[in-house]
Amino acid sequence: MTFVLPMSSRNTLIGLFIAVSDLGLVLGNMVMGTIADHLSYSYMYSICACLLLTSVAIILISGRRLAIRSE
Numbered sequence: 001m002t003f004v005l006p007m008s009s010r011n012t013l014i015g016l017f018i019a020v021s022d023l024g025l026v027l028g029n030m031v032m033g034t035i036a037d038h039l040s041y042s043y044m045y046s047i048c049a050c051l052l053l054t055s056v057a058i059i060l061i062s063g064r065r066l067a068i069r070s071e
Contacts, residue, residue, distance in 0.1 A: 005013050036044040 032044050
């Protein structure tokens with residue numbers, strides 16, 4: 001990850017990444033646990049799959065935009 005980040009803001013961005021991933025671990029457990037309790041595990045896994053596919057689509061779209069800008 002460090003080879004992609006600019007040197008001037010590398011420490012800040014790595015700290016932000018770690019903070020957001022820790023927040024995701026805490027909130028993800030609480031939210032997905034509540035969904036599993038009230039609905040079912042199949043709904044919980046369906047929501048996780050939708051979030052994953054949405055994230056992959058956003059990454060692919062933003063990657064194409066960055067590639068176009070660098071040309």
